[in-house]
Amino acid sequence: MGLKRTWRGSEGPRDPLLLRVGVKSLKALPSQIPETLGDTIGKYYSLQIQKAEPWQQFIQKARIWGDRWIREVRPKVTLVVRMAASVANYDYIVDWEFQTDGLIRIKVGLSGILMVKGTAYDNINQIPNQENLYGTLLSENVIGVIHDHYVTFHLDMEIDGSDNSFVQVNIKKEQTSAGESPRKSYLKAVRNVAKTEKDAQIKLKLYDPSEFHVINPSKKTRVGNPVGYKVVPSGTAASLLDLEDPPQKRGAFTNNQIWVTPYNRSEQWAGGLFVYQSQGEDTLATWSDRDRSIENKDIVVWYTLGFHHIPCQEDFPIMPTVSSSFDLKPVNFFESNPILRTRPNVDNDLPVCKPAASG
Numbered sequence: 001m002g003l004k005r006t007w008r009g010s011e012g013p014r015d016p017l018l019l020r021v022g023v024k025s026l027k028a029l030p031s032q033i034p035e036t037l038g039d040t041i042g043k044y045y046s047l048q049i050q051k052a053e054p055w056q057q058f059i060q061k062a063r064i065w066g067d068r069w070i071r072e073v074r075p076k077v078t079l080v081v082r083m084a085a086s087v088a089n090y091d092y093i094v095d096w097e098f099q100t101d102g103l104i105r106i107k108v109g110l111s112g113i114l115m116v117k118g119t120a121y122d123n124i125n126q127i128p129n130q131e132n133l134y135g136t137l138l139s140e141n142v143i144g145v146i147h148d149h150y151v152t153f154h155l156d157m158e159i160d161g162s163d164n165s166f167v168q169v170n171i172k173k174e175q176t177s178a179g180e181s182p183r184k185s186y187l188k189a190v191r192n193v194a195k196t197e198k199d200a201q202i203k204l205k206l207y208d209p210s211e212f213h214v215i216n217p218s219k220k221t222r223v224g225n226p227v228g229y230k231v232v233p234s235g236t237a238a239s240l241l242d243l244e245d246p247p248q249k250r251g252a253f254t255n256n257q258i259w260v261t262p263y264n265r266s267e268q269w270a271g272g273l274f275v276y277q278s279q280g281e282d283t284l285a286t287w288s289d290r291d292r293s294i295e296n297k298d299i300v301v302w303y304t305l306g307f308h309h310i311p312c313q314e315d316f317p318i319m320p321t322v323s324s325s326f327d328l329k330p331v332n333f334f335e336s337n338p339i340l341r342t343r344p345n346v347d348n349d350l351p352v353c354k355p356a357a358s359g
Contacts, residue, residue, distance in 0.1 A: 074342045076100065089113040092151070093321065101339050107325035108151050108305055114315050119143050136311045144311025148237060150254045152270040152284070155301040155328070156263060160219045160227050162298040166194040166260045167228075168202070169211040195295050197288045200260035204233055212258060213331055217296060225332035231258065232327035237306030250278050252285035259288050259302040270302060 079098040084091065093109035121127055122140035135143040157164055170190045176183055189211075194200040202212065215228035236257055241248040243255070253259070253270035261267060261284070272282030280286065284302055305324055314320065330338075 072344065074100075074339050074344060086112070089115060090149070094151075100342055101337070102330040102333060104328040105325055106153060106305075106328070107323055109321045109323040110149060110307060111319050111321040113317070114138070114144050114311055114319055115147060116316075117143050117145055136313075138311060138313050138316040142316065144315060146308075146310050148239065148309065149307040150237075150239070150251065150304055151306075152253050152302055152304045154268060154270070155231075155303060157214045157229065157299065157301055159214050159229055159333070160216045163218060163296045164214050164216055164299050165295050165297075166200045166299060166301070167213040167215055168192045168194065168200075169213060171209045171211075193295060194260060196291045196293055197259070197261055198291045200258065200294060201256045201288060202258035203238065204236065204257045211331075214299070214301060215331075221332050221335055227333045228331045229328050229333060230331045231301060231303055232329050233257065233303075234326050235324045236304070236326070237308045239306070246279075249280035250275055250283070252280050252283045253302065254304055254306065255285055257304050257306075259284055260294050261287055261300050261302070262292050262294055263298040263300050267300075270304075 077100050081096040081098070083094045085094075086092075090110060090112040093111070095105075095107040095109070097105040097107065099105065116138065117135070119133070119137070119141055121137060124137050127133065127137070133143050135145040138144045168191075170192065172188050172190050174186050174188050176185060192199075202210075212231040213228045214230070215226040217226050219227045221227060238257065239248060239251065239254040243249070243252075248254070251271060264287075267284075267287050270284040272278060272280075274282070303326055305326060307322070307324065
């Protein structure tokens with residue numbers, strides 16, 4: 001919640017709950033902002049409580065004179081394609097969300113029955129300090145085991161055609177010269193086109209910020225930018241296992257979060273055709289180490305979404321769903337904001353619940 005100015009039915013849901021807000025005045029005296037000011041266009045100065053779901057694409061307001069405002073708001077409409085699968089004791093929910101601004105969000109939710117093992121302990125006070133449970137005591141005689149989950153996506157991008165390139169855009173600091181400016185530093189973008197597969201083996205680093213673009217060098221906007229989409233990571237995880245550990249050799253696709261390979265019909269499964277008991281000889285990592293050319297080629301981007309799971313008591317006996325996601329976002333793919341072509345909603349467009357039948 002926060003201090004929010006809202007027009008009912010446009011900037012917020014149709015029936016938001018509005019609360020009065022206590023604030024300090026410019027003289028540091030306590031004052032209260034009422035729910036409404038009672039003017040003709042129904043402005044509200046308030047805290048707003050609403051469902052935690054996206055609903056607006058953009059808001060633009062401009063004061064023209066006095067207390068009159070011009071506002072532009074567009075609704076966010078999302079088409080969701082959902083797939084749910086039960087894999088052993090876990091349930092996986094994969095949502096592909098197609099949004100009207102061109103963004104595609106891929107979200108993975110995990111639920112199901114936790115992997116557990118037995119123990120003689122029924123209270124943590126019984127556990128010797130030197131003993132590691134490799135998990136959490138969840139209930140009497142039950143330990144939830146620490147583990148990870150990795151879901152790898154095969155993304156045949158085809159940005160406005162087959163011949164694409166992968167570009168890592170590094171954000172760098174540039175120091176100013178003495179006396180050049182009151183500022184000490186600026187930010188600049190350094191673009192590096194990946195020539196071969198090893199150039200596109202990416203480990204995400206917060207301290208080395210980058211963007212990851214897939215572009216079509218032969219297709220340009222009217223001002224000359226190559227059209228493209230970018231992979232936008234969110235919360236993810238990297239494997240901590242030894243590279244020679246048998247599970248890690250079979251799951252070597254988790255060694256990086258992003259890989260790029262040339263399209264090959266026989267290379268569709270990151271873990272190979274036969275994962276269990278393999279020695280990792282047929283995995284994404286093996287294919288990528290061939291270091292084939294990927295510049296201006298029909299390429300595939302592989303993104304691995306990872307979860308570390310240290311169980312807690314709320315996960316037992318059945319887990320609430322936890323989710324993470326990543327985005328595919330247009331970058332110079334459109335000439336301008338595509339939402340400008342969307343009609344603004346009016347009150348009659350908003351959903352109204354009505355009884356299906358009258359008795």
